[in-house]
Amino acid sequence: xxxxxxxxxxxxxxxxxxxxxxxxxxxxxxxxxxxxxxxxxxxxxxxxxxxxxxxxxxxxxxxxxxxxxxxxxxxxxxxxxxxxxxxxxxxxxxxxxxxxxxxxxxxxxxxxxxxxxxxxxxxxxxxxxxxxxxxxxxxxxxxxxxxxxxxxxxxxxxxxxxxxxxxxxxxxxxxxxxxxxxxxxxxxxxxxxxxxxxxxxxxxxxxxxxxxxxxxxxxxxxxxxxxxxxxxxxxxxxxxxxxxxxxxxxxxxxxxxxxxxxxxxxxxxxxxxxxxxxxxxxxxxxxxxxxxxxxxxxxxxxxxxxxxxxxxxxxxxxxxxxxxxxxxxxxxxxxxxxxxxxxxxxxxxxxxxxxxxxxxxxxxxxxxxxxxxxxxxxxxxxxxxxxxxxxxxxxxxxxxxxxxxxxxxxxxxxxxxxxxxxxxxxxxxxxxxxxxxxxxxxxxxxxxxxxxxxxxxxxxxxxxxxxxxxxxxxxxxxxxxxxxxxxxxxxxxxxxxxxxxxxxxxxxxxxxxxxxxxxxxxxxxxxxxxxxxxxxxxxxxxxxxxxxxxxxxxxxxxxxxxxxxxxxxxxxxxxx
Numbered sequence: 001x002x003x004x005x006x007x008x009x010x011x012x013x014x015x016x017x018x019x020x021x022x023x024x025x026x027x028x029x030x031x032x033x034x035x036x037x038x039x040x041x042x043x044x045x046x047x048x049x050x051x052x053x054x055x056x057x058x059x060x061x062x063x064x065x066x067x068x069x070x071x072x073x074x075x076x077x078x079x080x081x082x083x084x085x086x087x088x089x090x091x092x093x094x095x096x097x098x099x100x101x102x103x104x105x106x107x108x109x110x111x112x113x114x115x116x117x118x119x120x121x122x123x124x125x126x127x128x129x130x131x132x133x134x135x136x137x138x139x140x141x142x143x144x145x146x147x148x149x150x151x152x153x154x155x156x157x158x159x160x161x162x163x164x165x166x167x168x169x170x171x172x173x174x175x176x177x178x179x180x181x182x183x184x185x186x187x188x189x190x191x192x193x194x195x196x197x198x199x200x201x202x203x204x205x206x207x208x209x210x211x212x213x214x215x216x217x218x219x220x221x222x223x224x225x226x227x228x229x230x231x232x233x234x235x236x237x238x239x240x241x242x243x244x245x246x247x248x249x250x251x252x253x254x255x256x257x258x259x260x261x262x263x264x265x266x267x268x269x270x271x272x273x274x275x276x277x278x279x280x281x282x283x284x285x286x287x288x289x290x291x292x293x294x295x296x297x298x299x300x301x302x303x304x305x306x307x308x309x310x311x312x313x314x315x316x317x318x319x320x321x322x323x324x325x326x327x328x329x330x331x332x333x334x335x336x337x338x339x340x341x342x343x344x345x346x347x348x349x350x351x352x353x354x355x356x357x358x359x360x361x362x363x364x365x366x367x368x369x370x371x372x373x374x375x376x377x378x379x380x381x382x383x384x385x386x387x388x389x390x391x392x393x394x395x396x397x398x399x400x401x402x403x404x405x406x407x408x409x410x411x412x413x414x415x416x417x418x419x420x421x422x423x424x425x426x427x428x429x430x431x432x433x434x435x436x437x438x439x440x441x442x443x444x445x446x447x448x449x450x451x452x453x454x455x456x457x458x459x460x461x462x463x464x465x466x467x468x469x470x471x472x473x474x475x476x477x478x479x480x481x482x483x484x485x486x487x488x489x490x491x492x493x494x495x496x497x498x499x500x501x502x503x504x505x506x507x508x509x510x511x512x513x514x515x516x517x518x519x520x521x522x523x524x525x526x527x528x529x530x531x532x533x534x535x536x537x538x539x540x541x542x543x544x545x546x547x548x549x550x551x552x553x554x555x556x557x558x559x560x561x562x563x564x565x566x567x568x569x570x571x572x573x574x575x576x
Contacts, residue, residue: 094125256288
């Protein structure tokens, strides 16, 4: 590997650095507080009470008609809740907003033996409806429960005599997609003697926030789908800065709002769980979202909440309009989301290496089923399969690097002979490669092939609900860093450190080719990779460590093989 090789390695490092800057976890800024002790964004609902919106309003998400007559003032009633149980989820319904205030997932454990609770910090119930996005005065509904048929009906009539009836159909299964899928039918009926005109309405997704303080905040996001995935994570709302330099480029944003057509669904998610509202007719007309401050285990950060905008309608006296939705309130499990049939699996947001991530995830889950239900063993075996498939490419690369080693004396002669003429030196170097059949870039091929696989693993392992609470040796949870202890406030994570050691070991065994500059560049690779893996899911460090060990074994097996014979290629004869 010569100059082209250096360029290849440099491009690989640049790719990793750019990914780290723009896509890797970013620390959440501490919540700014005013002198009065209030936060700069709307406060989250207190955990001691149900998720009932306070009797206050915030700035609307989009320009409103200033000439429109104000809505009659409605007295906010006392909050009342009703708990309805399904096989996999306990739903807490609240009268204010007429929706799901909390959803407790029975099959998923949080911290200290508690169960994972979705919308724990959100100000709006899931399925709440309002005419203005972000409107916090949510009307009082009557909540009727049909426990025999797993149904809940929330009903209210506005001061303008618009009757709103929301029927929730709860799951009856504890397995598969049906365990977390809730049906929602919303009906508007004009009970007045005058036409009723609505400029549209919003249906709320509830809120999402990190569940554990070590969860990755970059996955806390509001998503929507209209032919492709769009999203805004919690960091988008903060003031913009130029990476590394820190110069501010934009102000903090209070909310996000956009008008669009043919929106299939919207949702809020954290690293491993999501709430998604899908429309049967794919007729969503807008989206709205904002972030809010939360404190998890003493660590300040942000959650996010959002809503799906629906089209305007006009009702004559006695006329009715009906809209059907489905609510996914559960884990971000790819195999289940894919069965929903409305591209809800896109909320996994695997990125540009989506196909690689999906293939790796499906393979890992299959291996898990045949390897004693161990995800650690599944990752190890999957890594060995991939490395075995790449064995011929790695061998070809090693032979090429050995040829480069053998060419070093001749290359030094050229460098000495043409040191005053760089152009001629490059020409003669390329001719030398051609004469001896050496490809200077072939040594980099295994690295280039592994970059999509690495990022595929990076995206997949960072969001795989299957890894939560999966143990391996000293690792208590493969979805979290494998912190054994702290030195002060610094976590000591063993797997990423061991990974860096195996990378250095592998580099020491790899045949040296190229100049000293190239070798110094390669020495930075362990630092780049450890920056990716140190505070990430320990499963990623496990994968990269195993592939390093495999490469080390391969190098030991091939290092004593006969060096390739270096001889000039006979140029083909020209046809007469």
